[in-house]
Amino acid sequence: MCLGLEGTAHSFGAGVVTDDGKVLSNVWDMLSPREGGIHPREASRHHAELGPSIVKQAIEKAGVQPQDVDLIAFSRGPGLGPCLRVTATIARTLSLHLGVPLVGVNHCVAHVEIGCLESGFQDPVTVYVSGGNTQIIAFAGQRFRTFGETLDIAIGNMLDTLGREIGMRFPAGPTIEREARRGERYYQLPYSVKGMDLSYSGMLTAAKRLYQEGIPIPDICHSVQETAFGMLAEIAERAIAHTKKRELLLTGGVARNNRLTEILKGVAQRHSARFHRVSPPLAGDQGAMIAWTGILQFKAGDHLQVPESHVLPKWRTDEQDIIWRRG
Numbered sequence: 166m167c168l169g170l171e172g173t174a175h176s177f178g179a180g181v182v183t184d185d186g187k188v189l190s191n192v193w194d195m196l197s198p199r200e201g202g203i204h205p206r207e208a209s210r211h212h213a214e215l216g217p218s219i220v221k222q223a224i225e226k227a228g229v230q231p232q233d234v235d236l237i238a239f240s241r242g243p244g245l246g247p248c249l250r251v252t253a254t255i256a257r258t259l260s261l262h263l264g265v266p267l268v269g270v271n272h273c274v275a276h277v278e279i280g281c282l283e284s285g286f287q288d289p290v291t292v293y294v295s296g297g298n299t300q301i302i303a304f305a306g307q308r309f310r311t312f313g314e315t316l317d318i319a320i321g322n323m324l325d326t327l328g329r330e331i332g333m334r335f336p337a338g339p340t341i342e343r344e345a346r347r348g349e350r351y352y353q354l355p356y357s358v359k360g361m362d363l364s365y366s367g368m369l370t371a372a373k374r375l376y377q378e379g380i381p382i383p384d385i386c387h388s389v390q391e392t393a394f395g396m397l398a399e400i401a402e403r404a405i406a407h408t409k410k411r412e413l414l415l416t417g418g419v420a421r422n423n424r425l426t427e428i429l430k431g432v433a434q435r436h437s438a439r440f441h442r443v444s445p446p447l448a449g450d451q452g453a454m455i456a457w458t459g460i461l462q463f464k465a466g467d468h469l470q471v472p473e474s475h476v477l478p479k480w481r482t483d484e485q486d487i488i489w490r491r492g
């Protein structure tokens with residue numbers, strides 16, 4: 166049984182998972198600033214203040230005792246340094262206190278693995294879209310390769326920043342989705358796919374300009390969604406065509422978006438691939454995905470000693486050997 170801690174950005178989460186893949190509990194809390202973006206120091210303070218009680222709730226909700234936990238896993242990176250350090254400190258303390266091993270998990274890899282657990286997929290192309298990340302990931306040569314990613318801001322960040330400029334509260338993604346349904350006209354926005362990578366900052370600037378010009382908000386939201394999701398679909402489609410994989414997985418906070426889901430479902434259908442959207446409780450940042458990936462890693466022989474358990478804020482998805490999967 167593994168207790169997993171997630172704390173790479175604005176959310177702190179703790180989840181308890183068994184080694185046959187049962188999620189016994191998954192508790193989290195997200196810092197949502199009234200105005201402005203996330204400040205790393207404020208987010209880390211949030212984790213330090215709420216972390217211990219979230220861990221306690223996760224253990225209670227799982228219906229177990231702290232001594233029943235066999236393994237502690239934590240999100241080692243990538244993420245905001247102060248947040249990662251608070252989370253790692255809680256994880257190390259628990260590992261030492263309970264006398265159980267410690268595993269450091271890559272946050273992006275965990276998003277893929279929990280999606281595979283939920284869907285039963287063996288080897289998907291994954292579209293991982295959230296506030297801080299936009300990546301198209303697929304397994305090749307013993308690593309999760311980032312086939313494509315944003316060259317500047319993440320799609321969720323683009324939506325939230327645009328939302329803030331046009332008077333929406335954080336997180337703006339759901340509001341933009343709702344407004345977009347009433348949109349009637351499509352306004353051209355920069356569509357920037359560069360090879361397998363994409364860029365959202367030009368679109369953000371152009372969308373803000375539409376707002377200043379008095380274009381109705383529903384039309385802006387509709388245009389932003391169609392352009393931003395179209396870019397993702399193009400790269401996902403190319404990744405499927407290249408890798409010949411037969412599964413397409415959509416995960417991350419932005420996976421909640423029904424229009425994006427519909428577009429990617431179409432991509433999967435055209436390539437006779439199965440499609441799965443990870444359910445909201447497992448799609449966002451939470452501890453169960455860290456716990457489950459920690460179990461996979463530990464069973465394959467990977468764990469950390471406390472003195473070498475420093476965090477890795479810039480840890481890339483493809484920098485970790487995936488020793489628990491066959492190539």
Ligand code: AMP
Nearest residue numbers: 295296321336338339418419421422449
């Ligand atoms: P995460 O970073 O995984 O916690 O996800 C949070 C991000 O998901 C924020 O940027 C939200 O704006 C975004 N989000 C949540 N729901 C939706 C939605 N229905 N459509 C688009 N984006 C969404």
Ligand code: MG
Nearest residue numbers: 295417449450
């Ligand atoms: Mg995430």
